[in-house]
Amino acid sequence: MSERARVAELRRLIAEHNHRYHVLDDPGISDAEYDRLFRELLELEAAHPDLVTPDSPTQRVGGQVASGFGNVPHAVPMLSLSNAVDDDELRAFDERLRRLLEVETLTYTVEPKYDGVAVELLYESGRLSVGSTRGDGHVGEDVTHNLRTVRAIPLVLAGAAPPLLEVRGEVFLPLAEFARINAGRLDAGEEPFANPRNCTAGTLRQLDPKVAAARGLDIFCYGVGRGESELDARTFTDQRAALAALGLKVDTRFERCEGVDRAIDFHRRIEAERDELPYEIDGSVVKLDDLALRERAGVVNRAPRWAIAFKFPARQETTQVRAIEVNVGRTGALTPVAVLEPVRIGGVTVVHASLHNADEIERLDVRVGDRVFVERAGDVIPKVVKVVKEARKGRPRRFRMPTGCPVCGAAVARLEGEVVHRCPNLECPAQVKERLRHFASRGALDVDGLGEKIVDQLVERGLVRRPSDFFELDLETLEGLDRMAARSAQNLLDALERARDVPAGRFLYGLGMRHVGEAVGEVLARAYPDLDALLAAPVDDLEAVDEVGPIIARSVREFLDEPHNREEFERLRGQLRLRTPEPLPAGDGAVAGKNFVVTGTLSAKRDEIKARIEAAGGKLRGSVSPRTDYLVCGANPGSKREKAEELGVEILDEAGLDALLADA
Ligand code: IVH
Secondary structure, three states: OOHHHHHHHHHHHHHHHHHHHHHOOOOOOOHHHHHHHHHHHHHHHHHOHHHOOOOOHHHOOOOOOOOOOOEEEOOOOOOOOOEEOOHHHHHHHHHHHHHHHOOOOOEEEEEEEEOOEEEEEEEEOOEEEEEEEOOOOOEEEEOHHHHOOOOOOOOEOOOOOOOEEEEEEEEEOOHHHHHHHHHHHHHOOOOOOOOHHHHHHHHHOOOOHHHHHOOOOEEEEEEEOOOOHHHOOOEHHHHHHHHHHOOOOOOOOOEEEEOHHHHHHHHHHHHHHHHHOOOOEEEEEEEEOEHHHHHHHOEEOOEEOOEEEEEOOOOEEEEEEEEEEEEEOOOOEEEEEEEEEEEEEOOEEEEEEEOOOHHHHHHHOOOOOOEEEEEOOOOOOOEEEEEOHHHOOOOOOOOOOOOEOOOOOOEOEOOOOOOOOEOOOOOOHHHHHHHHHHHHOOOOOOOOOOOHHHHHHHHHOOOOOOHHHHOOOOHHHHHOOOOOOHHHHHHHHHHHHHHOEEEHHHHHHHOOOOOOOHHHHHHHHHHOOOHHHHHHOOHHHHHOOOOOOHHHHHHHHHHHHOHHHHHHHHHHHHHOEEEOOOOOOOOHHHOOOOEEEEEOEOOOOHHHHHHHHHHOOOEEOOOOOOOOOEEEEOEOOOHHHHHHHHHOOEEEOHHHHHHHHHHO
């Protein structure tokens, strides 16, 4: 083979594997093999500079530093979207469209609304020639040098591409990449980015493409400018399929929905997944599927009538810090908390926001009176993410961690290498209360009616110091508490009685050993049905338990070796009726808790297959390893199948999976 032909072959192979890895998320060769191909190409190109072309994969980081940003006109304007913030507004959108188009029911598509930066990619004769930002919608900035570094953007389209094609999409930074970049910036003493979108925008505005190349940007394509008619698609669904066939990356999280109700349903499904997604989204985009109907609907005020952004409730708001307080937790950790001017975020009024620890306060430089951004994501405790320094009035004092525990006054310690300050006094009333609350909490003994105020009183009156004291309480004592009617006292006593019947895993969790959450409590209870064996288990033995690492093992050992803890453990064991976990039923055993990997092209949607496996209790993993139990394998599976065969992992086709799930 001539060197020229080998160069062409290498480019084809590299582009193919790049596409499999970055677009299809289904690698066909090992990273090492990919690197070998890449290196061979680099060497050939170094030896024959005349063979280097701009669309060679080696030229993604061309080393060419831009001198500024040229302007790129958008022949077809890049529009913005109007918003719907609730179901009513989405229904109103649907009604307007149906009236305008005189159609009974409209078919929509629903996909996530990515929180990134909109770009346009111009392909001429199938080659990426210009990449630009949206700008004002008519003219954007030329950021070709940076977009070429994005691995999910093909430099050359696959198959028969139209002579000219403008593809639109959103460039974004996956959350894991964002975390990695910010950690690096903090290490280097640099200001971290406020969110992935800012980081993406900042990255695209770099003159040196090496910065972008090192930042793992990604893209989802969701539209077409010029060249639309050449794609021969009548619907958006088909248009996306055409883009995918050209090697462009489109999201699998997408659904064609007949009627507005279905669109709302799918929007809700996306919302439910939001916290698990590896990238940030702020809603869904609902679009008419039929391209001819889109044409008829037209555009008003630079937004199409045929699409709408269906926003999730905002997660960030700004408000003012009234005070900074310090809480003492179960383990004595001191947590600074911002007391806020009440603000509604996502339907909930927020008054407190965590500031985590002294380092975090210093990093944010939060001071009393500051205007701050507060973020609340799902069930997560609200946190202060940024201070609006320009809005600061006067010169408020910097916050200092107290030197004495705000509750018991003990000298606060900060251990070498730890970020948290701690109250070292195990008898500190704050710690005692938090330990008791934890013991009675939902995931542990779940004692109904043992609220915060009651625990406070019980501790303050010296009636309860440790969990076992709960079970010594009598009716008379409880009736003597403030605001405790005879009826509630009896209810609480009954609840305590019921709580004695408890699975061993929840008891272990309730003890409050550091690093032992609900799941680990359960794991330990399964591994040691005989608790005496747990009490005697050496660290090595604990570490050998699946899902227990060295840190957990050491923490459990230290806790159980402490004489007071052990005494309390024994006392509780005498009071409670601990239930040892049932062994997993054999029928379930084929799926529940088993590790699955899915690969290749399957007839059902991959997400659906994954959902069915998860619903049956199986766990999905990204790569084949000795721990893999099943590989679910479709057509053209690539390296995962080889690896599974090598390791003797059971391989299932779709019918095999169906049978397995039906059995379970
Ligand atoms: S479609 C006219 N689809 O939202 C159609 N846009 O407010 C507009 N965006 O600038 C584009 N995810 O940055 C579309 N799945 C998606 C999107 C999306 C995010 C952004 C895009 C655009 C803005 C419009």
